[in-house]
Amino acid sequence: MSTTPTLSASELSVSFGPREALTAVSFELSAGTFAGVLGPNGAGKTTLLRALLGTLDHRGSVRLAGRPAYVPQAGAIDTAFPVDALGVVLMGRYPRLGWRRRPGSEDRRRALEILEQVGLSAQGRMSFGALSGGQRQRVLVGRALAQEGDVILLDEPLTGVDGPSAAVLLDVFEAQRRAGRTVVMTTHDLAQAARVCDRLLLLNRTLVADGRTDQVFRPEVLRRAYSGELLLIDGQTALLDDAHHHDHDHGS
Amino acid sequence: MLEALDAPYLQRALLAGLALSVPLGLLGCWIVLRELAFFAHAVGVATFPGVVIGIALPGVGPFVGALIAALGFSAAVSASETDHRLRGGTVTGLALAVALALGAVLLTASGAGAAPVERLLFGSLLAISSGDVLRCLAGAAVTVVALGLLRARLAATTFDAGWAGPAGARERPTAAILLVLVSLVVVCALPAVGSLLVSALLVVPAATARLMVARVGPMLVWSIVLCAAETVAGVALAQSLDLPPGAATALVAGLVFALVAGGQAVAKRIPRPVAT
Amino acid sequence: MTGAAAGLGELATTALDWIGEPWGSGFMRRAFAEAVLCGASAGALGCFVLVRRLSFLGESIAHTIVLGVALALVLGLPLGLGGVLVAVATAGLTGAIAGDRRLSADTATGILLPTLFAAGIALLAVTGGGRRLDDLLFGSILGVEEADLVLAALVALAVLVVLGVAGKEMVLVAFDRAAARALGYRVAMLDAVLLTLVALAVTSGLRAVGSILLAGLLLGPPLAARLLCRTFWPMVAVAAAIGALSGMAGLYLTWYLAIGAGPAIVLVVATAAALAAAVGSALRAREASGDGAPAG
Numbered sequence: 001m002s003t004t005p006t007l008s009a010s011e012l013s014v015s016f017g018p019r020e021a022l023t024a025v026s027f028e029l030s031a032g033t034f035a036g037v038l039g040p041n042g043a044g045k046t047t048l049l050r051a052l053l054g055t056l057d058h059r060g061s062v063r064l065a066g067r068p069a070y071v072p073q074a075g076a077i078d079t080a081f082p083v084d085a086l087g088v089v090l091m092g093r094y095p096r097l098g099w100r101r102r103p104g105s106e107d108r109r110r111a112l113e114i115l116e117q118v119g120l121s122a123q124g125r126m127s128f129g130a131l132s133g134g135q136r137q138r139v140l141v142g143r144a145l146a147q148e149g150d151v152i153l154l155d156e157p158l159t160g161v162d163g164p165s166a167a168v169l170l171d172v173f174e175a176q177r178r179a180g181r182t183v184v185m186t187t188h189d190l191a192q193a194a195r196v197c198d199r200l201l202l203l204n205r206t207l208v209a210d211g212r213t214d215q216v217f218r219p220e221v222l223r224r225a226y227s228g229e230l231l232l233i234d235g236q237t238a239l240l241d242d243a244h245h246h247d248h249d250h251g252s
Numbered sequence: 253m254l255e256a257l258d259a260p261y262l263q264r265a266l267l268a269g270l271a272l273s274v275p276l277g278l279l280g281c282w283i284v285l286r287e288l289a290f291f292a293h294a295v296g297v298a299t300f301p302g303v304v305i306g307i308a309l310p311g312v313g314p315f316v317g318a319l320i321a322a323l324g325f326s327a328a329v330s331a332s333e334t335d336h337r338l339r340g341g342t343v344t345g346l347a348l349a350v351a352l353a354l355g356a357v358l359l360t361a362s363g364a365g366a367a368p369v370e371r372l373l374f375g376s377l378l379a380i381s382s383g384d385v386l387r388c389l390a391g392a393a394v395t396v397v398a399l400g401l402l403r404a405r406l407a408a409t410t411f412d413a414g415w416a417g418p419a420g421a422r423e424r425p426t427a428a429i430l431l432v433l434v435s436l437v438v439v440c441a442l443p444a445v446g447s448l449l450v451s452a453l454l455v456v457p458a459a460t461a462r463l464m465v466a467r468v469g470p471m472l473v474w475s476i477v478l479c480a481a482e483t484v485a486g487v488a489l490a491q492s493l494d495l496p497p498g499a500a501t502a503l504v505a506g507l508v509f510a511l512v513a514g515g516q517a518v519a520k521r522i523p524r525p526v527a528t
Numbered sequence: 529m530t531g532a533a534a535g536l537g538e539l540a541t542t543a544l545d546w547i548g549e550p551w552g553s554g555f556m557r558r559a560f561a562e563a564v565l566c567g568a569s570a571g572a573l574g575c576f577v578l579v580r581r582l583s584f585l586g587e588s589i590a591h592t593i594v595l596g597v598a599l600a601l602v603l604g605l606p607l608g609l610g611g612v613l614v615a616v617a618t619a620g621l622t623g624a625i626a627g628d629r630r631l632s633a634d635t636a637t638g639i640l641l642p643t644l645f646a647a648g649i650a651l652l653a654v655t656g657g658g659r660r661l662d663d664l665l666f667g668s669i670l671g672v673e674e675a676d677l678v679l680a681a682l683v684a685l686a687v688l689v690v691l692g693v694a695g696k697e698m699v700l701v702a703f704d705r706a707a708a709r710a711l712g713y714r715v716a717m718l719d720a721v722l723l724t725l726v727a728l729a730v731t732s733g734l735r736a737v738g739s740i741l742l743a744g745l746l747l748g749p750p751l752a753a754r755l756l757c758r759t760f761w762p763m764v765a766v767a768a769a770i771g772a773l774s775g776m777a778g779l780y781l782t783w784y785l786a787i788g789a790g791p792a793i794v795l796v797v798a799t800a801a802a803l804a805a806a807v808g809s810a811l812r813a814r815e816a817s818g819d820g821a822p823a824g
Contacts, residue, residue, distance in 0.1 A: 076414030080629045081285060082466050083411060091411065094404040127466050128411075129629070143415070284631070289638025290584040297740070342747050345583040346801060349744025353794035356666060356741075357787050373665075374649070448591075448740075452642035459635050463628070495653055499646040506643030513625065 004065070006031050006182045007052065007151050011060035014044070014051050021047045024060070025207045029184070029199065031150075034177040036193035037186040039203035045186035046073065048203060049153045052184075069149025071140050073156055079129040085139045086124040089114050092146025114142045117175075119168045134165025141169055145176075152176060154185045158192070170196050262487075264385050265377045265497075268444050269483035271388045273453070275395035275437045277476030280458030281468070282399075282430060285410050291329070291431070293451040294348035296438050298325035300355035300447055303372055308362045315387060318442055322435035325351060330431055374496035375446030377487060384443040391440035395433050402426060407468055445498035452502035453479055460509045463516060482508060550783045555670055562672045563775025563793065565680035566736040569687045569729045571749035571771025575764045576722055578750040579702045583743070584634060585622060588641040589730050590742035592618045594664050595648030597734070602655055608679055608731050615727030616720075618644060667738035667790035669779070680732045687725055691764070698722060699760055736775065737790035744794035745771065752801040755808035770800050 005028040014022040022044045029035055037045050051058045053068055069092070083091075089111040090103050097103065103111075115121050118138040128136065137157060144152055154173075158166045173183050174196070187193050193200060200216040202209040202224075209221045216222075283292050299318040306317020325347060332343045399406070408415070409423045434454075441450045461474035486501025493500070550556040577586045593611045600610025618640055625636035652661050663671075691698075701708045701718050709715050726746075733742050753767035778793030785792075 070415060072412075072414040077412045078285075078410065080632075081411045082462065082468055082471055082630070083407070084467065087467065088411070091404075091408045094408050097404060140415075283638075284635050287632050287634040289634045290587075293584075293587070293638060293641060341581065342578050342583045342751050345587055345743045345747040346751050346798070348587075349741055349748065349794050350798040352740050353744060353791040353798065356791035357795065360787050360791075449642045449646055451638060452646065455635060455638035456643065459631055459639055462630050462635075493650070493654060495650050499649045499653075502642045502646035503650060506639065506646070509639060509643075513628075 005029060005063070006065045007184065008063045009048075009052065009060065010062075012048075012051055012062060013059040014047050014056055020205065022051065022058075023206045025203070026060075027201060027207060027210050029182050031180045031182055032177055033199050034173055034183045034197050035185070035199040035201060036197035037184060037201045037203055038188075038190060038193055039186075039208075043204045045203055046155055049155055049184070049186065052153060064151055066150030067147065069144040069147035069152045071144045071152075071154045071157055073159075074136070074140065077140075079136075081128065083128050084125050085120055085128060085131065085135075085142075086111055086115060088128055088139050089142040089146050092143040095147065111142075111146055114145045115139075117145065117172060118142045132162070132165075133160060134162040137161050138165055138168060141172060145172070149181070151182045152184070154183070156186055156188070158185075158187060158189065261378055261380075264380050264382060265444075265487055266484065268380050268385045268388045269377060269487060270480055271385070271392045272437070272441050272444060273480035273483050274476050275392045275399075275433075276441065276453045277457055277461075277479040278399050278472055279395060279430075279434055279437055280454040280456075280479065281461065281472050281475050282406055282410070283434065283454050284458040284462055285468075286427075286430070288430070288434070289451065289455045290344055292434055292438070292454045294329070294344045295322050295325055295435055296442075296447040296450045297348045298322060298351035299439060299442060300372060301351055301358055302355075303442070303447075304355050304358040304362060308358070314442075315384075315439065318439045319435070321351070322439050323432065326431040326435050330428060372442070373446050373448045375442070375444050375449065375498035377444045377497035378490070380443050388440050388444070391436050395437055398429065398433055402429065406430070445501060446496065449498035449502045452498075452505050453483070456502070456505035456509050457482060460505075460512050463509075463512050478505075478508065547780075550780065555672070556779065556783065558672045558674075558677060559669045559779055559789065560776055561677055562669055562680050562732075562736055563779055564772040565677070565684045566729070566733045567745060567749070567771030567773075567775035567793070568768040569680070569684045569771075570733050570742075570745045571753075571767035571769070572687055572691065572764050573722075573726055573729050574746040574748075574750040574771075575753065575760070575767050576698060576702060577726065577746060578754065579760070580722075583747055584637045584641075585619065586726065586730075586746050587743040588622070588637045589615045589618050589727060590733075590739050590746070591641050592644035592648070593727070593730050593734065594661075594739050595644050595651065596731075597660075597664060598648045598651040598655070598657065601657060601660070602651065608728065611731035611734075612724060612727045614644070615730060616723060619723050663738070664734060665738050665740050666788060667734065667736050667741065669736045669789045670782070672735055676732070676735050679728075680735075683725075683728045683732050686728065690721060690725060694718065694721065695761075737793055741790045741794045744797055745774075748794065748797035748801050749774065752797070752804035755801070755804040756811075770797070770804075774800055 008028040010026050012022060012025040013020065025048065037048060039045055047056065049070070050056045052062055052064060053070060054062065054064075086108075090107060093103050093107045093111070097107075112121065112124065115124050118141060120135060120138055120142070123131065123135060128139065131139065141154070141157060144154070152173075157169060161169070173185065176183050177198075185193075185197070194213045194217055198212065200209070200211065200213055201207060202216060202221065204224075208224045209216045283289055299321050302317040302319070302321025303314045304317070305321075306312045306314040309317070329344050329347055332341050405426045409426050413423050438447075438450050438454075441453070445453060457478035458471070458475040460478055461471045464474055465471050482505045483501055485504045487497055489495065489504060490497040490500035551560070574586070577583060592614055596610035596612070596614030597607050599605070599614065600607045603610075621640055622633065622636045625631055625639060626633040649661065652658065697708070697713055698718055698721075700711075701713065701715055705715060708718075730742055730746070733745055737745050749767040749770040750763065752770050753763040757763040757766055774796040775793055777796045779789060781787060781792040781796065782789040
């Protein structure tokens with residue numbers, strides 16, 4: 001297995017006006033890795049992904065070998081848009097079509113394959129807005145798969161997703177990892193990330209920890225990342241992640 | 253009635269109307285899907301001072317004047333209209349009122365009188381010139397080509413403004429090009445339906461199409477068909493009732509929408525047998 | 529020294545003459561009153577339109593109200609009644625169309641504005657009200673009569689009373705509808721009250737600046753006030769003041785430069801907004817460099 005990094009950052013810093021969102025983040029990921037980016041709200045997880053994709057001004061350097069594929073949080077999606085599940089997956093092919101505007105039969109075949117991979121072959125013709133939350137998320141991951149990226153970046157892909165859909169998606173991520181791709185997933189779910197990821201990055205504006213699960217999952221490490229939001233019970237670690245955490249040192 | 257079609261003014265009117273219904277129908281879909289109806293209305297209104305200045309200045313002409321005004325207006329409000337979170341705000345409203353006030357003041361200053369105002373605002377499809385028809389055809393061609401090339405990006409960015417960026421389709425340039433196309437088509441349609449009502453043909457047929465189908469492709473087709481049919485019917489109505497053609501087409505478009513929307517509302521209330 | 533004082537005195541007298549001259553004419557006095565009343569009402573209400581992001585709906589009502597006037601003329605009803613009915617119908621239909629999740633509020637407004645407006649124009653055309661149309665579109669403040677002034681005064685009074693009685697609640701609904709409902713307020717009723725006031729203000733504003741320019745009077749002063757004020761109620765007061773003063777300034781321009789009153793008023797509003805933007809950003813720049821701590 002090649003060890004040249006497919007995704008790396010060096011002293012990556014991002015600021016929004018006076019507020020530092022990311023400070024001196026450095027790491028390297030190689031092919032065939034499934035990494036989880038963890039941290040409390042406001043830690044900069046989404047900012048990190050956007051900086052890695054090159055859509056944010058940043059200091060320091062970012063290197064992404066090959067093509068990216070991206071599943072953002074679903075906030076900007078217009079669920080009333082007239083498109084069916086197959087159509088959304090096909091959108092993943094658009095960047096590669098360039099000026100040739102129509103997807104061809106090969107693109108459609110690939111999209112149908114992907115729908116099967118995410119367990120939605122029967123729902124191809126259903127309107128996107130009519131799908132359940134978990135089904136929609138599977139379609140959006142399908143769109144990312146259609147991009148055939150070497151590095152797949154997912155922003156909280158399993159948040160709010162029902163159990164069965166989440167299981168399907170985790171299988172898909174694992175399959176991508178086995179196929180030699182680099183999968184990066186931001187998440188709140190510490191336990192789940194520990195189970196499925198082979199690499200964990202703990203982010204709280206800076207990179208607090210970076211390594212394998214057993215390396216990262218230690219009380220003193222977790223405490224540094226979740227400063228003040230960690231409760232120790234009987235020597236075992238119980239994590240209280242305040243979902244309504246606000247940053248207090250920047251205006252409005 | 254068909255002999256009436258021998259009249260050149262009617263031929264020009266129909267040719268212009270049918271030529272325009274293609275870009276109006278296509279653009280209208282994106283206007284509906286991207287919530288640009290306020291912008292489309294405002295651009296129409298904003299052409300007014302440009303037309304007045306264009307008529308007053310030798311060698312410029314109303315078309316160029318209107319185009320410059322429309323593009324200037326688009327540039328002025330583009331910051332708020334290309335960000336999908338800020339769309340359709342107060343800036344647009346104020347800018348359009350200012351444009352109209354400017355136009356009215358300039359009109360008084362140029363001493364042109366009230367009759368041309370009516371024509372500018374409501375159109376005079378039946379008095380359209382060959383030059384206008386040519387401009388309609390040219391504008392239609394440019395728009396069709398541009399929208400064809402941008403079709404995939406428009407769909408991707410309209411559906412999900414957050415994804416397309418990193419994947420290659422750029423949201424802001426695509427949005428800006430759309431504003432330019434709307435400006436161009438509105439200016440071409442001015443002699444036909446006037447500035448106050450051009451938004452009717454941009455929004456209403458596309459909205460009707462949206463109610464009829466569930467995918468973008470068919471929606472684009474139906475939008476063009478409805479726009480063309482409503483334009484022809486509007487011209488007929490304008491002739492028989494001596495109305496401005498812009499008003500007549502807007503009315504027809506509204507009636508068709510009401511029929512489709514009303515029909516669907518009624519159909520929902522009819523209990524359906526459960527499929528087994 | 530006396531030469532300078534005499535010069536200054538002369539200047540003052542000339543200035544007073546200039547300012548006082550229009551007030552000698554009856555129609556100008558009435559026009560001033562109408563402009564102040566309409567400008568203040570529209571300015572104050574426009575603040576609610578602005579914060580509730582209803583600018584397009586406001587513009588729509590300003591146009592569809594022509595249908596209301598046309599209907600009122602045909603049916604022999606008071607114009608204000610026709611206006612309010614159609615305005616309420618516009619808002620109701622907009623909500624109904626936008627209720628279909630396939631269509632947005634923007635699309636719904638975009639459908640109703642030109643179609644109902646066209647219906648109004650058509651009705652006026654077939655019932656011979658063509659001359660009326662110019663007045664309706666561009667205003668006819670110089671022909672204001674006592675009845676119009678009474679309406680404008682009543683509207684201004686209604687705005688004062690409603691804002692005095694229910695203003696806090698209306699602000700709450702504007703900023704956090706869900707919370708207002710949870711606290712037991714009749715949100716729909718407050719919406720209806722705001723809508724009725726806007727309809728009345730638009731109807732009386734038709735006289736002053738006309739249907740097409742009404743958006744300028746409704747949206748301009750609030751926009752200017754927004755750039756100058758940080759909290760809501762000062763914004764309402766400033767907007768009302770700007771509306772009233774712009775009305776008067778516009779009429780001076782009309783008197784001395786012989787341009788249309790409606791356009792003149794809206795151009796003054798636009799200038800005020802531009803000045804406010806300049807002053808506002810200068811104030812903010814001074815604030816930012818003044819103290820290091822961010823506002824908060």
